[in-house]
Amino acid sequence: MNKKTSAIIVVHLFGKISKIKSILNLIKNKNIKLIEDCAQAHGTKVANKYAGTFGDISAFSFYPTKNLGAYGDAGCIITRNKSLSLKCKRIKNHGSLIKYDHKLIGRNSRLDPLQAVVLNEKLKTLNSDIKKRNQLSKIYIKRLSILKNFIKLPEIKKGEVHSFHQFVIICKRRNPLRKYLKKNKIDTMIHYPQMLSDMKIFSNTKDVKKIKFAKNLGSKLLSLPISPDHTPVEIEFIAKKIINFYT
Numbered sequence: 001m002n003k004k005t006s007a008i009i010v011v012h013l014f015g016k017i018s019k020i021k022s023i024l025n026l027i028k029n030k031n032i033k034l035i036e037d038c039a040q041a042h043g044t045k046v047a048n049k050y051a052g053t054f055g056d057i058s059a060f061s062f063y064p065t066k067n068l069g070a071y072g073d074a075g076c077i078i079t080r081n082k083s084l085s086l087k088c089k090r091i092k093n094h095g096s097l098i099k100y101d102h103k104l105i106g107r108n109s110r111l112d113p114l115q116a117v118v119l120n121e122k123l124k125t126l127n128s129d130i131k132k133r134n135q136l137s138k139i140y141i142k143r144l145s146i147l148k149n150f151i152k153l154p155e156i157k158k159g160e161v162h163s164f165h166q167f168v169i170i171c172k173r174r175n176p177l178r179k180y181l182k183k184n185k186i187d188t189m190i191h192y193p194q195m196l197s198d199m200k201i202f203s204n205t206k207d208v209k210k211i212k213f214a215k216n217l218g219s220k221l222l223s224l225p226i227s228p229d230h231t232p233v234e235i236e237f238i239a240k241k242i243i244n245f246y247t
């Protein structure tokens with residue numbers, strides 16, 4: 001953060017609330033806007049307040065794989081700021097609020113009504129889906145906590161509601177573990193296989209070396225299976241295989 005900083009984007013990654021209170025303190029009395037990326041954080045809360053309600057403006061993705069996912073691309077922006085809201089409405093509709101009232105160059109980011117119908121239906125089970133994700137996460141946490149020397153598990157602090165879009169562990173011997181699980185017909189994912197600095201578009205960015213810590217962490221992350229469609233028995237099985245691998 002420096003004199004030129006005009007906005008900060010926080011990402012509530014994997015469904016865990018970010019250090020939102022510290023960030024709010026950091027920008028207190030400064031002319032810095034807060035943008036929340038809630039793509040993975042539908043239903044995430046801290047102190048009874050939802051992710052997306054702390055910042056000046058927040059974005060949610062309804063991409064099909066998300067906790068609340070449409071059948072195709074979709075998303076939404078929320079804000080309490082009237083002029084920002086109107087500007088977003090204009091941008092998403094080629095710069096126009098009503099027909100032939102184009103005041104800026106926008107784009108077509110209108111939500112397809114068919115996707116809205118799907119989302120309205122799926123919204124009804126969002127809370128119970130998050131509950132299921134939490135129940136399954138509890139099994140992972142209970143079983144895998146004996147592997148303290150090998151695995152760091154997600155932490156849920158007091159007052160936080162994690163929506164467990166992903167269940168991500170930091171583990172030793174990540175790639176051999178992944179191979180072993182695959183052999184046992186358990187698919188895992190790596191979020192993310194590339195750091196931003198590894199991407200061509202940022203190859204000329206000055207501060208790339210500064211993300212050394214993230215790079216090191218990135219080589220240890222593993223996303224274990226989790227979804228409302230998994231059963232406790234399946235999660236117990238996966239946990240057992242992970243314990244077998246390390247012991």
Ligand SMILES: Cc1ncc(COP(=O)(O)O)c(C=O)c1O
Nearest residue numbers: 011037039040061062063074075
């Ligand atoms: C953290 C995060 N931010 C932003 C996005 C982008 O969302 P969309 O693909 O709906 O634009 C995603 C989607 O994968 C995401 O996970």
